[in-house]
Amino acid sequence: MAIKQTAGRDNLGDLAPVFAHLNDDVLFGEVWSREDSLSLHDRSMITCAALMAQGLFPQLESHMNLAKKNGVTRDEMVELVTHLSFYAGWPKAWSAFGLVRKVYGEDATESAPLHGPFPLGDPADGPNFTGHAWLQMLGNLPAGGAGNVTFERGCYNRWHTHPKGQILLVTAGHGWEQQEGRPARELHAGDVVVCPPNMRHWHGAATDSTMTHIAITPLGDDGSAVDWLEFPDADAYAKLNENN
Numbered sequence: 001m002a003i004k005q006t007a008g009r010d011n012l013g014d015l016a017p018v019f020a021h022l023n024d025d026v027l028f029g030e031v032w033s034r035e036d037s038l039s040l041h042d043r044s045m046i047t048c049a050a051l052m053a054q055g056l057f058p059q060l061e062s063h064m065n066l067a068k069k070n071g072v073t074r075d076e077m078v079e080l081v082t083h084l085s086f087y088a089g090w091p092k093a094w095s096a097f098g099l100v101r102k103v104y105g106e107d108a109t110e111s112a113p114l115h116g117p118f119p120l121g122d123p124a125d126g127p128n129f130t131g132h133a134w135l136q137m138l139g140n141l142p143a144g145g146a147g148n149v150t151f152e153r154g155c156y157n158r159w160h161t162h163p164k165g166q167i168l169l170v171t172a173g174h175g176w177e178q179q180e181g182r183p184a185r186e187l188h189a190g191d192v193v194v195c196p197p198n199m200r201h202w203h204g205a206a207t208d209s210t211m212t213h214i215a216i217t218p219l220g221d222d223g224s225a226v227d228w229l230e231f232p233d234a235d236a237y238a239k240l241n242e243n244n
């Protein structure tokens with residue numbers, strides 16, 4: 001997912017068109033977009049580290065906002081600044097923490113979770129999830145598609161069915177999946193769930209971890225992929241996580 005960057009042209013296009021071109025098309029267009037070499041998440045971490053080390057706080061604030069979009073969590077950013085306080089200087093850490101508070105706010109749930117090797121995608125909150133979720137479609141065919149779905153801690157979806165079934169490939173974190181009539185199954189990165197056609201099931205994160213899976217979902221004969229039902233019992237979900 002290449003970043004479409006226009007900050008150079010927007011701010012300096014009239015004054016320094018060559019610099020603007022290099023910023024937008026080469027730095028962001030060609031270097032940042034090499035996600036097969038280094039993820040956007042990791043590129044954001046090292047960029048923020050370099051900017052903090054030099055005390056370039058206006059640029060650090062911009063890149064902290066980008067880091068948040070690229071899935072760097074508030075906890076990770078706090079750890080980055082704490083670590084660098086020894087290498088870059090104590091006063092710089094004080095200034096950087098002020099920016100962490102400004103960018104991430106007080107609420108840890110505002111930060112995007114880890115999301116495995118694929119992009120986090122866009123918010124996919126809605127009436128079928130108990131909390132925040134994100135979706136990045138990875139590929140579509142006429143008969144269905146594959147999407148990277150990330151659930152924040154404590155977020156799970158309604159009981160639902162897929163007319164032609166669904167395969168879930170867990171890529172990060174851990175969580176749960178339950179098919180009707182069976183106990184819930186704990187999921188970790190590397191686990192595979194095969195859900196038969198029209199089987200009632202639900203899936204989501206654990207209370208102490210986000211979970212990301214790739215969902216491969218064929219379309220039914222009427223073109224629909226999912227039929228949403230009621231939410232699982234909240235107490236049963238809480239108990240699953242307590243006993244875990």
Ligand code: MN
Nearest residue numbers: 160162166203
């Ligand atoms: Mn499903």
